Amino acid sequence: MNVLIVEDEDLSAERLQKLIFGIDPSIRVLATIPSVFETIAYLQNEAKTQPDLIFLDIHLEDDNGFRIVESLDLMIPVIFTTAFDEYALKAFKANSIDYLLKPINPLELQASLLKFKKLSAPVTATPSTMVAEILPTDAYKDRFLCTAGSRIFTFKTSEIAYFMIEERSTFLRLFDGRHFAVEYSLERLSQMLDPSQFFRINRTLLISIDAIKNIHAISPGRLKIELNPALSQETTVSADRMSEFKNWLGR
Template sequence: MNVVIIEDENLTAKRLESLLHKYDPAITVLNRIPSVAEAVTWFREPHPPVELVFMDIHLEDDLGFRIFEQTSLTIPVIFTTAYDEYMIQAFKVNSIDYLLKPINYNELVAAIEKFKSLKKQFGQEAAPAPDIDTLLSLIGKSKQTDYKDRFMITVGAKIRSIETSDIAYFYLEEKIVFLVTRDGLSLPVDYSLDKLTQLLNPRHFFRISRQFLVSLPAIQQIHAYSAGKLKLDLVPKSRQEVFVSGDRMTEFKEWLGK
């Protein structure tokens, strides 16, 4: 079976590919695509036939649904999403299934078996492309009030649920993003800081630099440095010095005053 993974988080895409090969080593991942623009280009060019697409909702440049608007893509889709309950109904609209990140192997197997069953009974036409207008409408309404309120973190063979309200800040170190809880626990997450900026309530979290995304309660003290630079003392204390980037200074001060 030929599949395509449309996902802008490289670690997530690699993990999904690994799970697919665990399910069936004969599965061929034709491409891992991180953006709407690249997906549109790829699907417009000659390529081997694709039987199934795994698609994230928020890609690095736009909503994944835009791919359907710009191509004649009618391939069955299994959506993958970092969002919780409010997205469930959206992903059930004319799609095979949805998988909540981090992807659970048993749920992945169930989704693929569902796809195979539908295809066996009704053929490829049993799973038309999603109803884009309905999906965008549902997402648009949800985005007004809903942000990610918990993270499922894989630690060894265990999965932990971390409430967003318990997170002090996120930081990037050696190409890996970590979250730090208010009690000082540091855990790796499968999201880039760019993606986390989309998922979190902007009233509670601010991207101060390329390395840090901080919550307001985590800021213990702000120091004025020469040339107008700002240094932050965070709680729990960071191993790195924490500065606000110059190009984010004005917006940061506005955020503090909200």
């Protein structure tokens, strides 16, 4: 596997290279490049060996690392490496493999490389995956019926920001801030809703991707989510859902 390291801090680049070789000595680092301009020139040069994977810092000496992705409409998988957490959502929307905070944790780096290898492996079709591919989108629930006193309301699924558990009851919350009780459990709702649109991030919350305002990597292996409408309590992705959540964001 060939990788390219885009990093403008020499010590960070050297440490990352040592960590990579410690995990998999067969990996070949093609080059370490400190700037957006030089990276674009490298990737546009057909005479250069193209990487299978890019480790990309965000704050580079001449510009923002996202400029590389945007300028080239980059299709090469990227693992972002940065000291800043505020770009996590943008990174996931750029279809990155992962988002690693400096100083990079060796175990997290190992997990990211394993994830890349799994995603790069050829997929063998099975009866179950073939069935999943032909499921019609209208098989998922499109509307919800709710009551408040004597009044009855119907809401499109696209109007719903998230479903939550409060005092052992399930509620939906609309993007306009209103909330209503629903008769389904989160487990049942997870089966009824389009999985490309809704994801259960923890035991009490099932969210729409459109409700995500910001994502913060607050510690290794822990993400904090800002939702719109906001929740009063801190919203985090449970550890056992982390990898699946990142895959969902970059789907």
